[in-house]
Amino acid sequence: MIKPRTPPGVMELLPRDQIAFARMLEVIRRNFERFGFVPVETPVFELSEVLLTKTGGETERQVYFVQSTGALEKTAAGVPELALRFDLTVPLARYVAEHEHELAFPFRRFQIQRVYRGERAQRGRFREFYQCDIDVIGKDALSIRHDAEIPAVIHALFSELGIGEFTIQLNNRKLLRGFHEGLGIADGEQQMLVLREVDKLDKRGVDAVRATLAGEPFSLDAAIVDRLLAFVAVRSTSHADAIAQLDKLAPGREAMAQGVAEMREVLELLRAYGVPEKNYALNFSIARGLDYYTGTVYETVLDAYPQIGSICSGGRYDDLASNYTKSRLPGVGISIGATRLFWQLREAGLIATADSSVEVLVGLMDDARLADSLAIARELRAAGICTEVQLEAKKLTRQFQYADRSGIRYMVLLGEDELARGVVTVKDLRRQEQFELARPELAAGLKAKLEQQRALQGR
Amino acid sequence: MIKPRTPPGVMELLPRDQIAFARMLEVIRRNFERFGFVPVETPVFELSEVLLTKTGGETERQVYFVQSTGALEKTAAGVPELALRFDLTVPLARYVAEHEHELAFPFRRFQIQRVYRGERAQRGRFREFYQCDIDVIGKDALSIRHDAEIPAVIHALFSELGIGEFTIQLNNRKLLRGFHEGLGIADGEQQMLVLREVDKLDKRGVDAVRATLAGEPFSLDAAIVDRLLAFVAVRSTSHADAIAQLDKLAPGREAMAQGVAEMREVLELLRAYGVPEKNYALNFSIARGLDYYTGTVYETVLDAYPQIGSICSGGRYDDLASNYTKSRLPGVGISIGATRLFWQLREAGLIATADSSVEVLVGLMDDARLADSLAIARELRAAGICTEVQLEAKKLTRQFQYADRSGIRYMVLLGEDELARGVVTVKDLRRQEQFELARPELAAGLKAKLEQQRALQGR
Numbered sequence: 049m050i051k052p053r054t055p056p057g058v059m060e061l062l063p064r065d066q067i068a069f070a071r072m073l074e075v076i077r078r079n080f081e082r083f084g085f086v087p088v089e090t091p092v093f094e095l096s097e098v099l100l101t102k103t104g105g106e107t108e109r110q111v112y113f114v115q116s117t118g119a120l121e122k123t124a125a126g127v128p129e130l131a132l133r134f135d136l137t138v139p140l141a142r143y144v145a146e147h148e149h150e151l152a153f154p155f156r157r158f159q160i161q162r163v164y165r166g167e168r169a170q171r172g173r174f175r176e177f178y179q180c181d182i183d184v185i186g187k188d189a190l191s192i193r194h195d196a197e198i199p200a201v202i203h204a205l206f207s208e209l210g211i212g213e214f215t216i217q218l219n220n221r222k223l224l225r226g227f228h229e230g231l232g233i234a235d236g237e238q239q240m241l242v243l244r245e246v247d248k249l250d251k252r253g254v255d256a257v258r259a260t261l262a263g264e265p266f267s268l269d270a271a272i273v274d275r276l277l278a279f280v281a282v283r284s285t286s287h288a289d290a291i292a293q294l295d296k297l298a299p300g301r302e303a304m305a306q307g308v309a310e311m312r313e314v315l316e317l318l319r320a321y322g323v324p325e326k327n328y329a330l331n332f333s334i335a336r337g338l339d340y341y342t343g344t345v346y347e348t349v350l351d352a353y354p355q356i357g358s359i360c361s362g363g364r365y366d367d368l369a370s371n372y373t374k375s376r377l378p379g380v381g382i383s384i385g386a387t388r389l390f391w392q393l394r395e396a397g398l399i400a401t402a403d404s405s406v407e408v409l410v411g412l413m414d415d416a417r418l419a420d421s422l423a424i425a426r427e428l429r430a431a432g433i434c435t436e437v438q439l440e441a442k443k444l445t446r447q448f449q450y451a452d453r454s455g456i457r458y459m460v461l462l463g464e465d466e467l468a469r470g471v472v473t474v475k476d477l478r479r480q481e482q483f484e485l486a487r488p489e490l491a492a493g494l495k496a497k498l499e500q501q502r503a504l505q506g507r
Numbered sequence: 508m509i510k511p512r513t514p515p516g517v518m519e520l521l522p523r524d525q526i527a528f529a530r531m532l533e534v535i536r537r538n539f540e541r542f543g544f545v546p547v548e549t550p551v552f553e554l555s556e557v558l559l560t561k562t563g564g565e566t567e568r569q570v571y572f573v574q575s576t577g578a579l580e581k582t583a584a585g586v587p588e589l590a591l592r593f594d595l596t597v598p599l600a601r602y603v604a605e606h607e608h609e610l611a612f613p614f615r616r617f618q619i620q621r622v623y624r625g626e627r628a629q630r631g632r633f634r635e636f637y638q639c640d641i642d643v644i645g646k647d648a649l650s651i652r653h654d655a656e657i658p659a660v661i662h663a664l665f666s667e668l669g670i671g672e673f674t675i676q677l678n679n680r681k682l683l684r685g686f687h688e689g690l691g692i693a694d695g696e697q698q699m700l701v702l703r704e705v706d707k708l709d710k711r712g713v714d715a716v717r718a719t720l721a722g723e724p725f726s727l728d729a730a731i732v733d734r735l736l737a738f739v740a741v742r743s744t745s746h747a748d749a750i751a752q753l754d755k756l757a758p759g760r761e762a763m764a765q766g767v768a769e770m771r772e773v774l775e776l777l778r779a780y781g782v783p784e785k786n787y788a789l790n791f792s793i794a795r796g797l798d799y800y801t802g803t804v805y806e807t808v809l810d811a812y813p814q815i816g817s818i819c820s821g822g823r824y825d826d827l828a829s830n831y832t833k834s835r836l837p838g839v840g841i842s843i844g845a846t847r848l849f850w851q852l853r854e855a856g857l858i859a860t861a862d863s864s865v866e867v868l869v870g871l872m873d874d875a876r877l878a879d880s881l882a883i884a885r886e887l888r889a890a891g892i893c894t895e896v897q898l899e900a901k902k903l904t905r906q907f908q909y910a911d912r913s914g915i916r917y918m919v920l921l922g923e924d925e926l927a928r929g930v931v932t933v934k935d936l937r938r939q940e941q942f943e944l945a946r947p948e949l950a951a952g953l954k955a956k957l958e959q960q961r962a963l964q965g966r
Contacts, residue, residue, distance in 0.1 A: 050557055052605040052831035055589055058550040060602070062609055063616065066546050082888045084865045084895025086913075087525050091517040091635050092551060092591075092621065098509055114591065116571050116625025130514055132573065143519070146511040150521055152912040156865075156895065157522065162551065166575025176550050193877075193898040204888070320878045322885050372511035406543045418652075419779045426781050429541045429663070436543025436615065439652040453611040454545075 057167060057175030059387050064455050068402040069390050072209065073160060076180045076384060079205040080158035083197070085182050088157040090139040092164075093130040098142055100131065101371045110134075110166030132164035136181045136383070137368075144185055145372030153187040154194065160386075174387050183381030185368055190378045192310050195344040195364055196317030198382055202348055202360050203323045211398045213351040214359070216323075217283075217331035220311045221341050221363070224332070226304025227279055227297070231272050242266060243335045246280050280333035287325040290315055294330075310343055342366040346382055356392050360384045403478075404455035405434055407498055411447045411461045412438040420462055424472070424490065428460075431491040433498065452477055457501075458494065516626060516634030518846050523914050527861040528849050531668065532619060535639045535843060538664040539617035542656070544641050547616040549598040551623075552589040557601055559590065560830045569593075569625030591623035595640045595842070596827075603644055604831030612646040613653065619845075633846050642840030644827055649837045651769050654803040654823055655776030657841055661807055661819055662782045670857045672810040673818070675782075676742075676790035679770045680800050680822070683791070685763025686738055686756070690731050701725060702794045705739050739792035746784040749774055753789075766802075773803055801825040805841055815851050819843045862937075863914035864893055866957055870906045870920045871897040879921050883931070883949065887919075890950040892957065911936055916960075917953065 054060050061069055081087075093114050100111065114130040133139050136159045144155060160180045167173045182201060184194045199216045206214050228239040245260050252260075254277065261268045261276070268276070284290035294308050294315075311330070318328055336345045343364030350356055362382030369377050393399040408428055410421045421437050428435040436456070438447050451459050461473040472490050475482040485493040513519050520528055540546075552573050559570065573589040592598050595618045603614060619639045626632045641660060643653045658675045665673050687698040704719050711719075713736065720727045720735070727735070743749035753767050753774075770789070777787055795804045802823030809815055821841030828836050852858040867887055869880045880896050887894040895915070897906050910918050920932040931949050934941040944952040 049833070050560070050830055052557060052601040052828070053554065054550055054601075054605075055552060055554050060549060062606060063545040063547060066548060070546055081864050081893045082891070084868075084893060086522040086864050087529055088522060089525060090519060091513055092623075093514060093635070095512065095514050098511060101509070110575050112573050112575050112589075114571050114573050116569050130571075142511045142513075146513075147521060152909050164551075176552070191899050197896075197898070317881075320881045322881075369511070371509055374508070405540050405545050409543075422776075422779045422781075432541070434540045434543060437656075439656070440650050450611050 055175070057173065059174060059177070059391060064401045064404060065394070067405050068394075068399055069386075071402065072390055072399070073178065073180070073386060075208050076205060076386065077158070077160055079201060079208060080160075080180070080182050083182075083201045083204070085156045085158040088140070088143060088159045089161060090133070090136075090143055090159070092162070093132055094139060094142065096127050096129060096131045098372075099133065099138055100127075101138075112164045112166055133161075134165050135163050136161060136179050137183075137381075140181070140183060140185075141369035141377075142372055144377060145369040145375075148373060148375060153185065154190060155185045156182070157185075158182045162387075172388065172391060174391075177385060177387035180384040180386050181381060183368075183379050185377050185379040188376050188378075190380065192313050192343075193317060194380050195310070196314045196321060198344075198346060198362065198380060199314075199318055199323050199328055200321035202346070202382065203321075203327050206348065206360070211350065211393055212353070214327065215349055215351055216328040216360075217334055217347045217349065217358075218311065218314065218328060219330065219332055219334040219345045220307040220314075221335070221343055221345060222303045223297070223307025223311060224335060226301045226307050227332075229303060230298060230300040231268075231275060233268075238266075240335070240339075242268075242276070243280075243333075246276065246333065247335075249277075249280075282330060282332040284330040287315065287319065290328075290330045307343075314344055336361060336363055340365055344380065353392075353396055353398075356396070359389050402455070403457055406436045406454065406456045407434045408436070408458045408460055408494060409447070409451045409454075409456045410435060410437045411444065411459055412441045413444065413461065413463060415441050417441075417462050417467075420467070424460060424462070427491045428494065431495050433491065433494055448475075448477070458497070460490070460494075514634070516632065518633060518636070518850060523860045523863060524853070526864050527853075527858055528845075530861065531849055531858070532637065532639070532845060534667050535664060535845065536617070536619055538660060538667060539619075539639070539641050542641075542660045542663070544615045544617040547599070547602060547618050548620060549592070549595075549602055549618070551621070552591055553598060553601065555586050555588060555590045557831075558592065558597055559586070560597075571623045571625055592620075593624050594622050595620060595638050596642075596840075599640070599642060599644075600828035600836075601831055603836060604828040604834075607832060607834060612644065613649060614644045615641070616644075617641045621846075631847065631850060633850075636844060636846035639843040639845050640840060642827075642838050644836050644838040647835050647837075649839065651772050651802075652776060653839050654769070655773045655780060657803075657805060657821065657839060658773075658777055658782050658787055659780035661805070661841065662780075662786050665807065665819070670809065670852055671812075673786065674808055674810055675787045675819075676793055676806045676808065676817075677770065677773065677787060678789065678791055678793040678804045679766040680794070680802055680804060681762045682756070682766025682770060683794060685760045685766050686791075688762060689757060689759040690727075690734060692727075697725075699794070699798070701727075701735070702739075702792075705735065705792065706794075708736075708739075741789060741791040743789040746774065746778065749787075749789045769802055795820060795822055799824055803839065812851075812855055812857075815855070818848050861914070862916055865895045865913065865915045866893045867895070867917045867919055867953060868906070868910045868913075868915045869894060869896045870903065870918055871900045872903065872920065872922060874900050876900075876921050876926075879926070883919060883921070886950045887953065890954050892950065892953055907934075907936070917956070919949070919953075 111134055112132040113128040115128040162176050163179050164176055167175055202216050233239055245257055249257055258273055261273050282293055284293050294312055297308055299305055334345050334347050341363035345363035346361055347358035348360035360382055364380040366378050367376055368379050410425050412421050425435045425437045457478050459475040466473055470487050471484040472487055473482055473484055570593055571591040572587040574587040621635055622638050623635055626634055661675050692698055704716055708716055717732055720732050741752055743752050753771055758764055793804050793806050800822035804822035805820055806817035807819035819841055823839040825837050826835055827838045869884050871880050884894045884896045916937050918934040925932055929946050930943040931946055932941055932943055
């Protein structure tokens with residue numbers, strides 16, 4: 049006998065939580081589709097040679113290698129032929145480069161699939177998790193206007209998810225670079241190290257960060273550190289304030305001017321997109337993967353749960369697929385780590401276990417009524433109602449128990465008496481009440497009830 | 508520069524084919540849900556120790572092993588810790604055994620996920636493919652009535668897929684065993700070998716099969732072989748014929764009597780379930796994994812494309828999870844290999860490339876109209892219409908080209924003249940015609956068009 053268990057670091061759900069999770073993914077998918085993104089799915093594994101490029105970022109991500117029984121010995125290069133994707137961006141780059149001549153640009157794709165990282169197993173860290181990505185990929189060029197569309201998608205999506213107020217925090221990598229250059233920190237690598245230190249403000253406290261930045265290898269003057277800390281503390285409080293914050297920045301280098309202009313255009317377009325100003329703000333501390341993003345960057349936080357961190361992040365990049373094609377493919381995109389998000393929302397009590405996807409259980413009180421039960425189930429299913437039939441005439445209390453444990457809300461009962469009167473009894477197990485419906489109106493009556501319910505839940 | 512390509516043996520689709528495939532999966536999912544099955548998802552990898560049991564069937568299936576960068580060396584036992592699932596049945600067994608006390612029985616789950624097999628790469632053979640499974644799992648016992656529900660699901664599902672007439676072929680393992688015992692072939696292993704020979708009838712011809720069965724190790728009399736060949740040739744032509752075929756069988760051993768009784772009950776219930784008799788038939792040659800199934804077995808064939816083979820198969824088993832729990836968990840289920848099915852239906856011309864999921868492209872003739880375009884897009888999206896906005900005022904012919912290449916059917920145009928008149932021009936690119944809608948009626952007018960279209964396509 050083997051103990052049945054999953055590997056550590058995966059999220060496996062009981063059916064009613066799986067239903068709640070599937071609904072969350074469905075809201076995400078629906079919003080991606082409404083905004084005109086088209087679906088792509090890629091294989092879970094890629095050729096190692098294709099997936100693992102020289103940038104080395106993937107070693108931090110702890111790649112999982114794959115090999116079949118017949119090829120357990122490693123390949124000549126010492127690395128198995130296949131590896132599981134660790135994000136959806138590299139597969140997108142490979143996909144777009146591979147199918148470049150079959151796609152229309154700008155290419156707008158969404159992808160909702162699982163990715164794999166050999167993380168150290170710990171609470172809330174997953175080795176297998178869903179990512180929900182959108183990207184718009186241009187050929188040679190891509191208008192900054194696409195950068196403004198992304199927050200509109202985020203806004204629509206998280207509004208529909210109904211998990212409370214949120215703020216889309218915006219920054220721009222050119223602006224960030226320009227600011228650092230203005231402080232005399234010209235080297236990109238150095239800028240990244242500085243920002244990484246500044247990012248520890250909450251954890252280490254301002255004095256410790258000051259001390260680090262004053263010491264080797266940074267050796268920054270106290271005045272420079274002051275300006276740096278003031279800069280990264282900027283959070284705009286309204287649209288007008290965001291514009292005012294941009295105006296306050298020293299014109300400085302070319303990068304700064306360009307970054308400010310881009311940010312301004314994005315902010316203005318957000319109004320045309322109808323994103324309420326309470327839902328976006330400047331945050332000059334956001335950097336996100338400095339080696340990858342080159343323009344606008346996004347993070348999204350739940351106002352009441354800042355400790356969850358960013359629930360939707362991304363940005364603009366200059367060239368998606370330089371490893372695979374000579375074509376220049378600039379793009380902008382975001383990613384939602386849906387598994388971690390769901391897990392955290394559930395921990396925070398913002399997502400409840402769902403009712404069963406089974407809406408009606410047709411009870412069976414007597415074997416002689418089986419054909420009637422099956423006929424009723426056919427009617428209900430034809431009306432689009434998810435229906436299960438109790439196929440064995442167990443004790444009624446056991447049938448109720450089963451419905452209750454399964455989270456099925458309605459139970460339909462066909463007693464002799466009701467049949468004689470041409471009616472059917474419907475029990476609402478949630479409200480602990482029951483009512484009768486005339487036999488010919490059963491499907492329509494239940495459908496109306498269920499639709500009312502769905503409308504109440506905003507589905 | 509690395510050549511962008513996928514590993515062999517995977518099906519990766521361009522967006523419009525991906526949309527067609529997603530719709531097929533959606534029809535499958537919807538039917539599973541309507542019949543009261545609840546969703547389960549399991550991790551793509553399982554612990555090797557849990558996944559790989561002693562039965563050895565998995566070696567035939569060429570398991571893929573998984574190991575992270577940090578653990579490229581094999582484990583002590585010589586086998587990596589993780590392995591990709593090769594079907595959805597073993598993960599189901601693990602899941603049910605693991606969560607036994609949290610589930611209500613009969614447990615009815617559907618699962619639509621990819622599975623992995625290290626097959627030799629060849630046309631139409633996949634190393635990664637979707638399986639769409641339903642199973643009903645009982646505790647200690649499960650009524651034969653559930654066996655009759657399965658064809659009702661198959662019937663509803665393939666009717667809605669609209670891929671032509673199909674026949675659900677039925678057999679029963681007890682009946683098969685009883686028949687062989689009646690011929691003096693008592694050993695289960697021997698029965699399996701005989702059936703495997705008989706299965707080669709089409710390929711090898713009747714004379715070759717006869718010769719094999721007369722020789723070692725079978726040494727069957729010519730009369731026995733005759734009875735065998737007559738038996739496996741049985742295909743019922745109607746409900747009444749199916750019953751008559753059952754009546755014709757010699758009562759024989761206990762297994763035979765039980766198999767006939769089970770089959771009779773399933774056939775009678777199929778009528779109550781409303782499965783038309785043209786859609787099911789007895790086929791005594793079906794065996795399916797003799798070491799696993801113990802009662803009813805199913806195969807489904809497209810009447811016009813028998814060469815495709817079974818598109819949906821399964822059966823009844825006595826005990827799902829004997830490797831993981833002492834509880835007896837009998838069940839019945841089916842599986843659809845959706846990737847292979849989609850690939851074959853496309854080859855046969857039964858599934859066409861879909862239009863884009865983007866229903867409307869709002870064109871842009873002049874940058875000054877951008878805010879109007881965005882306002883219109885918001886209205887359309889609020890009405891549930893998947894809408895893309897042309898964000899750059901390119902030449903109109905290029906915008907049409909883009910819509911056409913992307914498979915977007917409708918294009919909305921806001922010319923100066925139309926705006927002045929309070930109307931909007933809609934171009935139907937499929938029909939090459941255009942019409943005007945009053946600005947306030949745009950969303951409702953387009954929605955009506957799209958719903959009409961969906962109804963025509965049966966979606």
